[in-house]
Amino acid sequence: MKRLLPDWLKHYRADKLSGDLTAGLIVTVMLIPQSLAYAMLAGLPPEIGLYASVLPLIAYALFGSSMTLAVGPVAVASLMTASALAPLAEQGSAQYIALAAQLSLLSGVMLLAFGMLRLGFLAYFLSHPVISGFISGSAILITVSQIKHLFGISSASPDVVGTLRDLITGLPQANPATTVIGLGTLVFLVMARKWLALWLQKLGLSASLAGLLGRLAPMAAVIASIAIVSGFNLAQDAGVRIVGNVPRGLPALQLIMPTSEGMAALWLPALLISLVGFVESVSVAQSLALKRQQKIVPDRELLGLGAANVASALSGGYPVTGGFARSVVNFAAGANTPLAGVVSALLMAVVIAAFTDLFYNLPQAVLSATIIVAVTSLIDVSTLKETWHYDRADAFSLLATLLGVVLLGVEAGVILGVALSLAALVWRSSHPHIAVVGRVPGTEHFRNIERHKVDTLPNLLALRVDESLFFANAALVQSKIETLVARDPNIRFVLLLCPAVNQIDSTALEALTQLQSSLQAKDIKFMLAEVKGPVMDRLQGTTLGQRLEGLIFLSAHDAFCYVGRQSPA
Known part of the structure; x- marks a missing residue:
């Protein structure tokens, strides 16, 4: 039995426990609004985001190699899920939910297979400019798609241009109460991101504690908005759109196997989600590991992320990967081992089992503001400037990927960026110095x-x-x-x-x-x-x-x- 345990658990020391418990609690507070928001971004009911925040964390802790990577729902994977499933089923329907679980299963199986075949070097097949362009384009796409919720405007347009047109024409009909809540939350979160930590330091808190509390501003916005909507009955009297009923209770464990038609429709999105999620997770994990002179094993990361996605499918979730913001908070909060993720998973299970009723009056506008503030920081202008001055071919690959994602869609943008990178590589090799x-x-x-x-x-x-x-x-x-x-x-x-x-x-x-x-x-x-x-x-x-x-x-x-x-x- 001991041989089956991960190394960090075999050699666990009691002095690490306090840091892991503290980090697990703080990440849970951050994860609750994110999981609800990212599920909405993926076109899924809010509880699906909660389900994807329990078993995947435990599975990664057993198989992954990073001590501080925080796995769960993230913005880019949520967008890719919505992009893949929108043509196949109506958002929020039982078929859509089943397809999301199947997409997670396929992604997990692919990652596990890559890990067993020791294909960790695949992390280097997507160049940094392509990844930067993809994430920046995704951030723009996500931001545009969420603006409508800040004003309570409806838009069924599938593309950016149509969505912007609907926003402009629909502004005169914007819901006043929703607009105040949405824009107010947006301003609060932006100010909290920039200045809250500094204000808290002036009040006497340490820099590390002030930084952690500053990152928990979304949870404060959630609590305050629920209290305001409930106290003034804004859902009924002012037409503020709310999350509504979030089913209480842990999900039933089951694997929904895809049909042959489902496999044909989902294999490419699953592959892209796997590759992008793996590259993003490894880059985050490596950057944090270097600060503590720790080592990341890419093949183990494939196994860990693969197990996390299979676990998500088993518990009715959707594709997950390592999140940058949560991982940074996990690291700063003192996480020493993946036990911090296990603690978060157990706390999330308690929330799902007993406290989901508290989210009934949560305004959708607050979740949208949370998503917008989270993803706008992902728009990477500095890399574009650097590559433009250093290597125009890489800069064009970045721009092509960004524009491809925004104008053509997620899958087309990634494929276009990769194709241009390979074309640039072949061109350079065919014209040697x-x-x-x-x-x-x-x-x-x-x-x-x-x-x-x-x-x-x-x-x-x-x-x-x-x-x-x-x-x-x-x-x-x-x-x-x-x-x-x-x-x-x-x-x-x-x-x-x-x-x-x-x-x-x-x-x-x-x-x-x-x-x-x-x-x-x-x-x-x-x-x-x-x-x-x-x-x-x-x-x-x-x-x-x-x-x-x-x-x-x-x-x-x-x-x-x-x-x-x-x-x-």
Whole structure:
């Protein structure tokens, strides 16, 4: 039995308990309004968000590797769930709820399979600009979709442009009480995010405690708004839309297996939710782990998130992943181990079992304000500025992903961003940097003749290619060398330096063989230098390798000296 326990639990010490209990309580207070709000964002009844905040936390604690990652409903996964299920069923219907659980199940199974196959390196397949563009685009999409609830305006438009049009035309019919509550909550949360911690410090609280209390402002808004709506009977007398009845009691445990039609419709959204959620979770977990010199194991993270999503499906929830804001609060509150997440799960279970009646008069506008304040901080302008100045290709990938998510939808935006990133990668690889080099005087170092003062030999063309040679760039490299040779009739030696060449595929091998034959016909010797061991192993036994016997040098300096000896005095 002990072998089945996670390492953190095997070696648990009593001195860690107080931090875990405190963090578990504080995260629960933060998780309650978030789980209700994100369920609404996903198009699900509010209790589904609560259900997704119990078993997934325990499952992750058993299998995950992060000591402080807080798993549960998050904004981006909620948006992706709504985007995937909207064409398949009516929001809030029994079929929609069942599909959400099936989506979580498929996502969990995929993550578990990736973990068992040790595919943690998949975390690096989505570039940072694509992730940044996706999250920023999602944040804009979420913000636009929630503004209507701040004013009590109805809009059934599925796209951003239509939603904005409905908002503009519907503003004259906005509900006054809802508008006051919604905008008032929005202003309060924005002010609390910026200044509440500072005000609390001026009152004498420590910086860490003031920061934690500042992050709990959404719960204060929930309590205050419920009291106001209940006290003035605003739901009946003023038409304020409220959450309504939230069923009391823990969910029944069952797995709803998807049909073949459901599999066909859900596999791609499940895959995208899995990849995006995994990348987001690993980045959060790693950033927090570094602060304590801890280690994150990506393959374990796949297993932990996979188990969490299967557990969510089992308990009637929807896809979950690690949340940035909750994880930061969990860390700052003193969480030492995943027991903090188990404590949160147990407290959430108590809330579901006995206290859901308290949420009946919670205004939807307050949940929307909570979502808007949470997601607007995810709009990453700084990364766009940095990539625009450093690498325009990455900047275009970021912008394309952002605009794709906003205008075309979540799945299309991700696919577009990934496609552009791969296209940029292929383009860079197919246009490698090729430098004509010479020897730095008095050294054995070779540098670009356009950047440094170097010595050259009149009958030697020495080039360095800064990329592996493969089918996409082989012809370009061959053409570049032949063009430079044609310009100078004095060249009798061509030296190709390969310090950055990690592979030569069959197409590139054929191109180099043709190049050697062409140069030999002109009485020009073709030579290689600084060839890596694995590449050299593959060249041996080839026609090119046999022809270049004695003409492959350990260093550029050796080749330079060889040419000097071969040249007439």
